Amino acid sequence: MEKTTVQKNSIMNSGTDKKLKLNYRRSCDCQPTHINCMTAKEWLKSQLGVWEFYYESRDIRDKNLHPATFPISLAKKIIELFSHEGEIVLDPFVGSGTTLVAAQDTNRNAVGFDLNPAYIRLCESRLSNQNIFNKSKQIAIQDDARSIQEYLDNDTISLIWTSPPYANLLNRKRKNKSRRDRKNEQFLKVEQYSQDERDLGTYDIDKWAIEMGNIYDKLLPLLKDKGHCVINVPDMWWENKRITLHIALVEELRKRGYELRNTIIWDRRNIVNNIGIFGWPSNYITMGTTFEYLLDFWKPPIKGNK
Numbered sequence: 001m002e003k004t005t006v007q008k009n010s011i012m013n014s015g016t017d018k019k020l021k022l023n024y025r026r027s028c029d030c031q032p033t034h035i036n037c038m039t040a041k042e043w044l045k046s047q048l049g050v051w052e053f054y055y056e057s058r059d060i061r062d063k064n065l066h067p068a069t070f071p072i073s074l075a076k077k078i079i080e081l082f083s084h085e086g087e088i089v090l091d092p093f094v095g096s097g098t099t100l101v102a103a104q105d106t107n108r109n110a111v112g113f114d115l116n117p118a119y120i121r122l123c124e125s126r127l128s129n130q131n132i133f134n135k136s137k138q139i140a141i142q143d144d145a146r147s148i149q150e151y152l153d154n155d156t157i158s159l160i161w162t163s164p165p166y167a168n169l170l171n172r173k174r175k176n177k178s179r180r181d182r183k184n185e186q187f188l189k190v191e192q193y194s195q196d197e198r199d200l201g202t203y204d205i206d207k208w209a210i211e212m213g214n215i216y217d218k219l220l221p222l223l224k225d226k227g228h229c230v231i232n233v234p235d236m237w238w239e240n241k242r243i244t245l246h247i248a249l250v251e252e253l254r255k256r257g258y259e260l261r262n263t264i265i266w267d268r269r270n271i272v273n274n275i276g277i278f279g280w281p282s283n284y285i286t287m288g289t290t291f292e293y294l295l296d297f298w299k300p301p302i303k304g305n306k
C-alpha cells in the first residue's frame, strides 16, 4: 500500500520504503557497561519488586478515547531502567501513545505501532507539544505488529515495552456490578479496540499466546544484545476458571529465545475504585484489577559476551 499520510509524529499506511532513519546510539556519556543512566540512589529505589503508580493530568482516562491505558509514570520508570538517553524504545501495541509520551519526557527515541488509525491520531495529538530543545524523536505507525521488522534494523532496539491486548478479555459486554451500580456508561458495552481479524484482542488464550510468540519471535533480532523486553499483563477469570495469561506468555517467549529476568508486581490498589463483592460466601476470587504483572525478559547475551 502507498504512503497516504505522513505527519510530524505519525505514519499512516506506510508505503514501500519503510525503514525508519532513527539514531539508536546513546547520547549520554554513561559507561558502556551501564544498562541505564541512573544514579546509585535512583537504582536502589527501583530494586523493590512491587511498584505503585499514580495517573497525572496528561494521562488518558477517558475509555471512549482508549479503553486500556497505563500511566505515563509506569512507562517512564521502565524506560529509565532499561535504556539510555538517545536509544530506541519500541512499543508494538502502542494504543494511545503513553510509551511515546514517556519517551519524549526522558529523551529517548521511540516507535509505536497500532492497528487502529484513531489511536495513531491520538498519539499524534499527545506528542504535538514537543519541547524544541528535545532532540529525540517519537513516531506512531499504523500497522500490524507482525510487520514491525520492515521498519527497523536488527540490533538497534534497546527496549521493547508494551501492554498488549489481553486475549479476548475486553471482547465481551461489561457486566461488573460496580459499573451497573454506578450507572457507568460502559455498562453492557464492548470496550474492544476493534473487530479487525488481526487484532490480538479478538483471540482466545491459546491462539493469543501463539500469535504473541510469533510476533515476539520476529522482534528478537531487532533487540540489541542483552536488550530488555518488558510486558505488562494481568491474569483473568473466565467462566469460573483462572486464565493465566502471564504463564502462557512466559512459556511462549522462552520457546522463542527470550530469557525471563524479573517478575515485578504492579500494585494497582491505589487506582481501583468502588470494589463490588465477588464469590462470597462460597467461592474465593481475588480481584484481578488489584495487581498486574510486569514480565521482564532479555535477549540473552551471545556466549563470551557477559
Ligand SMILES: C[S@@+](CC[C@H](N)C(=O)[O-])C[C@H]1O[C@@H](n2cnc3c(N)ncnc32)[C@H](O)[C@@H]1O
Binding pocket: 066, 068, 069, 070, 071, 092, 093, 094, 095, 096, 097, 098, 099, 113, 114, 115, 116, 119, 143, 144, 145, 146, 162, 163, 164, 165, 166, 193, 194, 198, 199, 200, 201
Ligand atoms: C492494551 S492496548 C495498549 C494501550 C497503551 N499501553 C496505552 O497506554 O494507551 C493494546 C493495543 O494493541 C492494539 N492492537 C491489537 N492487535 C494489534 C496488532 N495485531 N498490531 C498492532 N496493534 C494491535 C489495539 O488496537 C490496542 O490499542
